[in-house]
Amino acid sequence: MAIVSLLVLLAILMVKWWSNRRRADLTNKLPGPYHYPFFGALPHFLFSPDKTWRYLHKFAKADALPIYKTLVLNTLYVNLMVPEDIQVLLSSGKYLNKGQTYQLLEPWVGKGLFNSSGMKWRERRKMTAPAFSIGTMRKFVEAFKEHAERFTQLIERESKNEYTEIDSLVSKGTMHAVCETVMGTKLDEDNEEVGKYLAASHRIGELFIHQLSRPWYAFLPIYPLTP
Structure with missing residues (x-):
C-alpha cells in the first residue's frame, strides 16, 4: 500500500512538473543554487535552519545577486535582495495573493489579515486601517x-x-x-x-x-x- 501511494504521489508530481514547463523556461533565466534533477534545491534544505540560511545568504552575497530562485520539487521561491525591488512588490495593489507557504500557518493563526488574499485581504485591511x-x-x-x-x-x-x-x-x-x-x-x-x-x-x-x-x-x- 505504501509503495502504491508513493507511485501515485510521484505521478502527480510529474504531471505538475510537465504542466509548469513555461514557468520553468522563464525561471531558468534567474540565477540560483545548484538544482538537482527532479528534486531541485531540496538537498540544500535538509540541514538545520541555521545552516540552510547561511548557505543561501553566502550564495547570494558572493555574487551580489539582486534576485535569485530556489526550486524545491515543484515549489518555486523567488528571493528579492534589493530593498527597492521589495518596496515595489509590497506596495503593489495587484499582487495580493499569498503564497502556499502561508497555508502552513493556518492551524495556528487561522484565516485572518496576515494570511488572507485578494478581496478578503482588502476588506479586512480596511476594517483595521483606523487603528493605525x-x-x-x-x-x-x-x-x-x-x-x-x-x-x-x-x-x-x-x-x-x-x-x-x-x-x-x-x-x-x-x-x-x-x-x-x-x-x-x-x-x-x-x-x-x-x-x-x-x-x-x-x-x-x-x-x-x-x-x-x-x-x-x-x-x-x-x-x-x-x-
Whole structure:
C-alpha cells in the first residue's frame, strides 16, 4: 500500500512538473543554487535552519545577486535582495495573493489579515486601517518611548556578554509593547505567562521552519501524523 501511494504521489508530481514547463523556461533565466534533477534545491534544505540560511545568504552575497530562485520539487521561491525591488512588490495593489507557504500557518493563526488574499485581504485591511491612523498612533508615543528605553537598557546589559540571542529579547519587548498599546494591559517584567507564551511561539516557529524545509510535510492532513 505504501509503495502504491508513493507511485501515485510521484505521478502527480510529474504531471505538475510537465504542466509548469513555461514557468520553468522563464525561471531558468534567474540565477540560483545548484538544482538537482527532479528534486531541485531540496538537498540544500535538509540541514538545520541555521545552516540552510547561511548557505543561501553566502550564495547570494558572493555574487551580489539582486534576485535569485530556489526550486524545491515543484515549489518555486523567488528571493528579492534589493530593498527597492521589495518596496515595489509590497506596495503593489495587484499582487495580493499569498503564497502556499502561508497555508502552513493556518492551524495556528487561522484565516485572518496576515494570511488572507485578494478581496478578503482588502476588506479586512480596511476594517483595521483606523487603528493605525497617525492620530491613533500618537496616543501611544509615550508607551513606545518607554518600551524603547527599557529595551535599550536591556541591550546595554547584554552587551557585556560574549554573545546574546537577540531574537528572544526582541520578542519579549514586542510582547510588552503590544499588550500595553493594543490590549491596554501593562505586564510585569518577569510575568511567567509571557515567558510561557513566548516559548510556545518560538517552538511553533521552529516547527514551521522544519515543515517548510521538508516539502513532504506540506500536505497538511499528513503533518499531524508525523512524529
